[in-house]
Amino acid sequence: MFTQFQEWYDKRHEYAKDWKQRTGGKVMGCFCSYVPEEMLVAGNILPVRILGSHEPQNVTEPYIFGMYCPFCRDVLAQGLKGRYDYLDGITLSQSCIHLRQSYVAWREHVGVPFDYYLYMPNKVQARAATPYLKSELVKYKAHIEEINGRELTDADLDAGIAAVNRNRELMHKVYEFRKGDTPKLTGLEAMYMTVSSTWIDKEEHSAEIEKVLEQLPDRQVTRDTGARLMLVGSEDDDVSFIDMIESVGATVVVDDHCTGTRYFWNSVVPDDDRLMAIADRYVKRPPCPTKDWEERWRFPHILELCKNFDVQGAVIIQQKFCDPHECDIMPLREAFVKSDIPSLFLEFDVTVPIGQFKVRVEAFLEMIGSEDLF
């Protein structure tokens, strides 16, 4: 049922090249989930989230500091190795300094016809955040118009907003099937769906989700659900890790990742001022820790997810050296303790030591289900 998503996950570059050829559209590499995809879709540009490949590499050392997070180095390695050679442009929406360095190094040492640094406000809690971002989106719109050589009309923007919103809403519907006593899909399947949505044409991705939604209600699930877990933390598209978790007596029922719920959880509320509406969506979405201050808006959202998806334990995943998420680790663990949700902390690198993590996950599951053990 989810094989198409898996194929898209595995063959992301082949897909983008084919899309480009058959549609004649341009492809934009996105360095962060804060890039307003609605505007790219409106301009018939395929937004493609640039992710790593989880392979050891030796090409980034001259261009990015070795103690910047493994994800940022892995991302840059993909560019240096020429794997995204089909991109017409790249966009960074202001993120952490590590990803910024990946973007700058890509611009300088990989090269791409168009590049754009979008000044996404870091303090989304500021009252001026939405109007400020709108003013930046006006400039970004002009950039898209320059790439396309034509105006981006209100009708284009409406179509872009509708296509991306539809995709978000459909993924929400799929997530609903993870709530019951027996989730109709695994965390691995959900990951294939959500992660692939960050580079597949929204209409094609949505059409595939609709097929899945037709079949999900009648899907017979034979595997034991085991412990219901949530994954929380930095960027995470590591299918081998989630597969391991679900092979030892657990099901991942929800997540808080920028390649998961943070990416699609809220929609644009249509308004005559299209750019203001888009800005409002990105300012109000479940925030990345880089933007989640002075209050932490993300924590109540995470705890609400735990409640709604009946989570028994949380696995906190931390990309090594990811400062913004490191800043959240202590208070997040404390928030889980206060809510009686056990948590396990794991630090990720480019490749994950599955064997060493497995014993921790198994011990965590024994801890959660200790009444059943004795």
Add this chain to the structure above:
Amino acid sequence: MPGMKKSGDMTVGIDIGSRTTKALVWNGEEVLSRSMLSTGWTPEKSASVAFEKTLQTAAISPSEVKRTMVTGYGRGSISFADESVTEITAHARGVSYLLPETKTLIDIGGQDSKAIIIDDEALVQDFAMNDRCAAGSGKFLEFLALTMELSVQDFSELAFSSKNPMQISSICTVFAESEVLSMLAEGVAREDVASGVHRSIALRVAQMAHSLHPQVPIAFSGGVARNRCMIREIGVALGGDISVPEMPEYAGALGAAIIARESL
């Protein structure tokens, strides 16, 4: 403590560690026999030999064993075992039986160290393990004992005699060796260097334990718990008395055997 069964039914616990494999026979009240051997590179074989040896010592046949529970890093590949449990749960269970008041357990084995918080029901409440690095493990100690051309036992006794432990800053095992060699070359007393190595491990383990807000009483298990300098340094680092159970290296195997019996 979860309900213990009366004597009679015998279970076997096997702890396949990265360095040594331990096995014992448990009848619900006492350990009837135990065996330990080097794990080598074939966990299945070492587990099988340990199992046979301990049964031989207890003079029982395999058919008399009601259940065999394996733990340790090699637990996933033992075809003759009935069940497996992680070493975190097994050590907590074993130590809770031997030292029932334990609230915090430090376990230092060959390649990893753990801090485990145990609740009033002898269940794991929280835990932490060292991450992808040998610093803070028995292997680190072995490696640096070798650097000073001493057995681990002699290295420990030498360290225990020191009144002035040196500070070892390097986290990496190889860099720590360089640091130790530099100190020795500068004429620093061997016992002070040796105790500095012990202190550095204790500090690393204590740092891990502090992340869990440890409570007393604190127990210490694993093969390294036989090292009296390490016991002293762990106590200093955690600011409390440290209790060591009898045969601390068998705590995991005992826990596995107890869990096996409770699940009959």
